[in-house]
Amino acid sequence: MHELSIAESVVRVATCHARGRPVAKVAVKAGHLRQIVPSALEFAFELVAVGTELEGAELEIEDVPAAGICRACGIESELDGFPLSCRSCGGLDIEVTRGEELLVDSLEIEEEPVLTTRGA
Numbered sequence: 001m002h003e004l005s006i007a008e009s010v011v012r013v014a015t016c017h018a019r020g021r022p023v024a025k026v027a028v029k030a031g032h033l034r035q036i037v038p039s040a041l042e043f044a045f046e047l048v049a050v051g052t053e054l055e056g057a058e059l060e061i062e063d064v065p066a067a068g069i070c071r072a073c074g075i076e077s078e079l080d081g082f083p084l085s086c087r088s089c090g091g092l093d094i095e096v097t098r099g100e101e102l103l104v105d106s107l108e109i110e111e112e113p114v115l116t117t118r119g120a
C-alpha cells in the first residue's frame with residue numbers, strides 16, 4: 001500500500017504551498033515506473049486530506065511515460081514496462097531518464113468569494 005505514503009507526501013507538499021488557503025485541485029505528475037494505481041492513490045489522498053486545506057480537493061494524476069538511454073547504443077527509448085529494454089538493439093543496460101518522478105505539479109486555490117455592493 002505504497003499509495004498511502006505517496007498521498008501523505010503529496011498532502012504535505014500541497015498544504016505547505018497552500019498556506020492556509022482552501023485547495024480545489026491538486027495536479028500530480030507520476031512517473032510510469034512508480035506503478036501507481038490511480039484509484040488507490042485517490043482513495044488514500046481523500047483519507048489523508050481530511051482536516052487539511054486539501055479536504056475535498058480533486059486529485060489529478062498525470063502519468064509520465066518512462067524513457068531511458070541505452071548504454072550500449074545511446075538510443076533513447078520509451079519504456080512501456082518491465083523488463084526495460086532498448087528499442088533499437090534490445091539491450092537491457094538502460095539509464096532511466098524519465099518515469100521515476102513523483103511531484104506535485106500545480107495547485108488550484110479556491111477563489112475567495114468576491115463581494116460586490118453593485119446591483120441586487
Ligand SMILES: [Zn+2]
Nearest residue numbers: 070073086089
Ligand atoms: Zn541499444
